[in-house]
Amino acid sequence: MSLAHRRVLLGVSGGIAAYKSCELVRRLRDLGAEVRVVMTEGATHFVTPTTFQALSGASVRVSLWDESAEAAMGHIELARWAERILIAPASADVLARLAHGQADDLLTTLCLASAAPLSVAPAMNQQMWAHPAVQANLATLRGRGVTVLGPAAGEQACGDIGSGRMLEPLELRDALVASFGGGALAGRRVVVSAGPTYEDIDPVRFIGNRSSGKMGFAVAEAAALAGAHVILVAGPVSLPTPAGVVERVDVRSAAQMHAAVIEASADADIYIAAAAVGDYRPQQVAPCKLKKQAGAELTLTLAENPDILATLSAQPTHPFLVGFAAETHDVATYAQDKLRRKKLDMIAANRVGEGLGFETAENALTLYWEGGSKELPRASKTELARELVARIAERFQRARA
Incomplete structure (x- = not known):
């Protein structure tokens, strides 16, 4: 199993599951992938950009208005660089903005500007996951060819139990490996x-x-x-x-x-x-229904x-x-x-x-x-x-x- 020299852009949106994405970066790099991380503003409240920079070995982008990066149209460079884009965790907010084609931050702008296959790993409260609006947004994304990975079911940080947990880092890593045709059952x-x-x-x-x-x-x-x-x-x-x-x-x-x-x-x-x-x-x-006879x-x-x-x-x-x-x-x-x-x-x-x-x-x-x-x-x-x-x-x- 290898991701040697594969270029993966990891988007991290706001949610407690962002801590799992740190492990995901490590697992991707263990297989030889080049990883660059783009965070939403909300994600920085859960994990710092410094953490992802140390794990990925590359600078982390957060803002679309980073003058030093955008002087050379950095968001377009990132969009062209990526072979795969994975958003993990993908919050209900990010899913909604992607479904409606919004480009109001760096991450969503990149997704619109890139030809790379996009995957999302939803992570949210089980009630949010079940909401018709979220499911409608997911149906829209699937219809456009976006791969939806998960979520899993189980105990959540809020104390609820149900669907909405982000898949584990190894599962997401394996999904990316498979997307490049490198899985143990590739082509089968x-x-x-x-x-x-x-x-x-x-x-x-x-x-x-x-x-x-x-x-x-x-x-x-x-x-x-x-x-x-x-x-x-x-x-x-x-x-x-x-x-x-x-x-x-x-x-x-x-x-x-x-x-x-x-x-x-x-x-x-x-x-x-x-x-x-x-x-x-x-x-x-x-x-007809069989009737009980005393x-x-x-x-x-x-x-x-x-x-x-x-x-x-x-x-x-x-x-x-x-x-x-x-x-x-x-x-x-x-x-x-x-x-x-x-x-x-x-x-x-x-x-x-x-x-x-x-x-x-x-x-x-x-x-x-x-x-x-x-x-x-x-x-x-x-x-x-x-x-x-x-x-x-x-x-x-x-x-x-």
């Missing part, structure tokens, strides 16, 4: 399935499971940050589409997920089956759902196949049996319950492949997904060597 097409499936009983009720989709979405984001073009086939979840090059297909039932994955996998390099697909569905769906039992006859991994592995040519095994007991035994029985290239096994797996922010995995295994210890699903994707890329390269 990866299909990821995520979330639960729901099988209707009648127009009101359904059979489902407790999968939140968080692990699968984290895997999709990690694959995109590693340079892949990702097709995310998502069951019924309330999660934002991950950052990066991610094409999302929403489905509800196992049959719909089966069809979507098979179609997307026709020209894919890797399929990661992170979804918790229902094994069975009601044989018949009642056209003292009477209700019997549902279930039919088996199509098996996505088995279908793919039976094809003469198929993607590198990665399965998941979520078990309550005998995890290693069941996972290794599934690996062999479905002819998978790799399987990620985890025990559900005890604060792991479904409906949690953390997980732990054991990876198995023919002749090997690796433990991925307990961590946030975001961190775990990054490690998992790195191991998948490694095994994929070996399999294709």
